[in-house]
Amino acid sequence: MTLKDISFLLIAGFTIVSALGVVTFKNIVHSALSLVLTFLGVAGIYFQLNAGFVGVVQILVYAGAISVLIIFAIMLVMDTEVNKTNLPNPSLGTSLLGGYIILLLTVTLGASIWFSSFPISAQLAPKDDVGFLANLMLGKYVVPFEIAAVLLLVAVVGAIILAKGAEDK
Amino acid sequence: MIGLSHYLILGCILFGIGAYGVIAKRNAVAVLMSVELMLNAVNINFVAAGKYIAPAAGIGQLFAIFVIVVAAAEVAVGLALIIVLFKARKSVNLSDFNILKW
Numbered sequence: 001m002t003l004k005d006i007s008f009l010l011i012a013g014f015t016i017v018s019a020l021g022v023v024t025f026k027n028i029v030h031s032a033l034s035l036v037l038t039f040l041g042v043a044g045i046y047f048q049l050n051a052g053f054v055g056v057v058q059i060l061v062y063a064g065a066i067s068v069l070i071i072f073a074i075m076l077v078m079d080t081e082v083n084k085t086n087l088p089n090p091s092l093g094t095s096l097l098g099g100y101i102i103l104l105l106t107v108t109l110g111a112s113i114w115f116s117s118f119p120i121s122a123q124l125a126p127k128d129d130v131g132f133l134a135n136l137m138l139g140k141y142v143v144p145f146e147i148a149a150v151l152l153l154v155a156v157v158g159a160i161i162l163a164k165g166a167e168d169k
Numbered sequence: 170m171i172g173l174s175h176y177l178i179l180g181c182i183l184f185g186i187g188a189y190g191v192i193a194k195r196n197a198v199a200v201l202m203s204v205e206l207m208l209n210a211v212n213i214n215f216v217a218a219g220k221y222i223a224p225a226a227g228i229g230q231l232f233a234i235f236v237i238v239v240a241a242a243e244v245a246v247g248l249a250l251i252i253v254l255f256k257a258r259k260s261v262n263l264s265d266f267n268i269l270k271w
Contacts, residue, residue: 005171012179019183019206023190028199035202038183042209045179046233051216054233058212061237066205066244073248074198077255087195098192106185113177118222120173125224132227133234141231148238155242162249 008048015041026087032071039063053130176217183210197251197261201244208240 018041021034039062046055126132137145183206190203212233219229255261 002170008171008175012175015179016182016186019186022202022206023186023194023199028196031199031202035205038206039209042183042213045176045213046216049176049216049220051220051230051233054212054216054230054237057234057237061241062205062209066241069244069248070198070202073251076252077198077261079255079260090195095193098189102185102189102192105188106181109181109185110178113174113181118173118218120221121224123223123225125220126227129230133230136227136231137234144235148235152238152242155245159245159249162246163252 004048008045011041011044011048015045028074029071032067032074035070036063036067039067050125050129053133173217173221176221177214180210180213180217183207183213195262195264197254197263197266198248200263201247201251204247205240205244208236212236 015038018034018037022031022038025031025034039058043055043058043063046052046058187203187206187210190206191200194200194203215229215233215236217229219227219232223229251261254266258265
C-alpha cells in the first residue's frame with residue numbers, strides 16, 4: 001500500500017458515501033450539498049489521475065456553477081416542507097425493483113471489469129498537460145470544440161427563453 | 170496496487186447510484202442531480218482509460234471536457250424546463266407530469 005493507493009481509497013470512499021447521500025437524504029437541499037461533495041471527490045480522483053486541468057474544470061463548472069444553478073432551481077420550485085422534498089417513490093415496488101436492477105447492473109459490470117484485462121500502455125503522458133490539451137482542442141479536434149461552443153450558446157439562449165417566455169410578435 | 174480496474178469499478182458504482190436515483194426518485198430536480206452523478210461516473214471512466222490505455226493521445230481528458238460542456242448545457246435546459254413545468258402545474262413531482270401521451 002503506497003500513499004497513492006491509500007489516498008485513492010479515501011477519496012473513492014468519500015465520493016461513494018456522498019453519492020449515496022444524494023439519493024438517500026429526504027431533504028433536497030441536503031442532497032444538493034452532498035452532490036457538491038461528490039463533485040469535489042470526483043475532482044480529487046482526476047487530480048489523482050494526473051488530469052489536473054480536468055480536475056480544475058470539474059471544480060469550476062460542477063462544484064461551482066452547476067451546483068449553484070441546482071440550488072437556485074430548488075429554491076424556486078420548493079412547494080412543500082423542506083424535509084419532505086426528496087422522498088423516495090411511494091410505491092415500494094418501484095424502489096425495490098429499481099434497487100434490484102441497479103444492483104444487478106453494478107455487480108455484473110463490476111465483475112466483468114474485475115475479471116477482464118486491459119491493454120495497459122507503457123507510454124508516458126505528455127509533461128505539459130494543459131498545452132497538450134490546448135493543441136488537441138484547437139488543432140485536430142477543432143470541429144467538436146466549435147460544435148460544443150455552439151451547443152452551449154444554443155442551450156443558454158434556449159434556457160433563458162424557456163424560463164422567461166418569448167414575447168409574441 | 171491501484172490500477173485501471175479500481176477506477177472503472179468506482180465509475181461503475183457511481184453510475185449505479187445515479188441510475189438508482191433516476192428510477193427511484195420522484196422530485197424532478199433530484200432526478201437531474203442523479204443524471205449528473207451518472208455523467209461524472211462516465212467522466213471518471215474516460216479519464217482513467219485515457220491515462221492507462223492511451224496516455225500519449227490525451228483523448229480521455231479531451232472527451233471528459235466535452236462531456237462536462239454537454240452536461241452544463243443539459244442542466245441549464247433541464248432546470249429551465251422544470252421551472253416552466255412548476256409554473257404550469259405547481260409541482261415538481263414527476264408522477265404529476267403525464268402530459269406527454271401517445
